[in-house]
Amino acid sequence: MPLGGTLLVTAAITLLAVVVTFGIARARGRYDTIDTFWGPGFALVALVAAPLGDGSTALRVVTAALTVVWGVRLGVHLHLRNHELPEDPRYVRMAERAGENPALKLFVRVYLVQAVVLWFVSLPVQFAMYGDSFGVTAWIGVAVWLVGFGFETVGDEQLRRFKADPDTKGKVLDKGLWRYTRHPNYFGDACVWWGLYLLACSSWTGAATVLSPVAMTYTLAKGTGKPLLEKGLRRSRPGYATYVERTSGFFPLPPRRVTPR
Template identity: 55%
Template sequence: MTPLLVNLLGTAGAALAVVLVAFVVGVVTGQHKVVDVAWGAGFAAVAITGLWLSAGHGDPANRWLVTALTVVWGLRLSVHIGLRARGTGEDPRYEEMLARAKGSRNAYAFRMIYLLQGVTLWFVSLPVQVAQYHDGPLTGWAAIGIALWLVGFAFETIGDAQLARFRADPASHGRVLDTGLWRYTRHPNYFGDACVWWGLFALACLAWPGPLTVLSPLLMTYLLVRKTGKPLLERHLARTRPGYAEYVARTSGFLPWPPRSSHSKGQ
C-alpha cells in the first residue's frame, strides 16, 4: 500500500500542476473556459504520472493498457473542446458563476472553478491509479472494461463529430439535432463519458482495492446526469432552441433508446 499512497500524492501534484497552468492562461486571456480544455489533459497527466510511479509494482501490460486508454480519451476530449472553443467568448456558466464573486474574481475563479475541478479529476481518476498497481494477469474483468471503454469512446467520438457537422451547416441554425446517435439519446457524448469511466473501473476491479473506487465512476455519472453536464446544457437549449421541448418529449435523456412516438406520454 505504501507505493500506492506515494502514487496518490504524486498524481495529486500532477492534477494541481495542470489546473495551475490553466489558471494562469485563464487570467492572462480573461477567459476561464480554458479549464474545460485542461479537464481531459489533467486525466492524461495523472495517468502518465501513475505509469511512472507504478514502475516495478504493477504488471507492465496492465499498467500500459489502463494508461493508454486514459490518455487517448483525455487528449481527444481536450483537443475537441479546444477546437470547438476557438473564436468564441467566455462560457456562460463561468460568467454566471463569477458574477457572484465577492472580492477578487480571479481568486474566486481559482477556488470555485480550477481547484474544484482539479480535486474532482483526481478523485475520478482513482480507478486508473489503482489499476496501474495490479500485478496479476488480465482476466474477464479486463474484457468487460475494454468493451465498456470502446462503447463509450465510440459514442463520445461519433456523437461529437455528428454535432460538429450539424453546427457547421448554416441550414442547421436554430434547429435541434435529432439524427444519428442524437436520435436515441439527447447526450451521446455524456453517455460515452460515463461508459469510459465504468470501463476503467472494471479494470481496477481486477484486484483489491479496486472495488473501493466505485465512488469515482458514480461521481462522474452524477456530474454528467444531475449536476454540471446534462441539466445546465438542457436549460440553455430550452431557452435558445425552438422545438427542443418536443425533442425532449420523444428522446431518451441519457441511456440510448428508440425514440417515443408522437402519441407517447411522459419522459
C-alpha cells in the same frame, strides 16, 4: 512506489497543473481554459502513475493508453470548439457575481474544485496501476471503453457538423446517435469511466474505487452536465420540448411515439 505514495504524487502534480492552467487562463483572459485542461489532466495523471505502479505491465500500459487517448481527444475537441467562441457565459456570470477579486474566487470555486474532482475520478486509473493481472474484467473494461469512446467521438462529430451547417440554425439535432439519446457524448463519457473502472477491478482495492465512476456518471446525467445544458436548449430551441418527449435522456433507446396535441 507504494500506492499511497503514488496518490500523493498525482495529487501534487494535479494541483500544480491546475495552478499552471489558471495562469494560462489569466494570460488569455478566459477562465474556460479549465475545460480544455479537463481531459488532458486525466492523461497527465495516468502518465505519472503508470511508471510508479508495480502491477501487471499489460494492465498499466493499456489503462494509461486508453486514458491518454480519451483525454487528448477531449481536450483537442473542446479547444477547437471553444477557441473561436466568446468566454463561456457560466464563468462570465460567476466573475460578475464574485465582486472584489473575482480571479481568486474563480480559482477557488472552479479551478481547485476541478482539481479535487479530477483526482478523485481518476482513482480507478491510479489503482489499476497496481492490479495483479489483465483478466476477464479488464477485457470487459476495454470493450465498455470502446463503446463509450465511439459514442462520445461520433456524437461530438455529428454535433459539430450540425452546428456548422447554416441551414440548421435554431433546429434540433435528432439524427444519428442523437435520435436514440439526447446526450450520446455524455453517455459515452460515462461508459469510458466505467470501462476504466473495470480495468481497476483486477484487485479488490481497485474495485473499491466504484464511487469514482458513480460520481462522474451522476455529474453528467444529474449534475452540471445534462440538466444545465437542457435548461438553455429549452429556451433557445422551439422544438426541443418535443424532442425531449420522444428521446431518451441518457441511455440510448428507440425513440418514443409522441401523440400530437
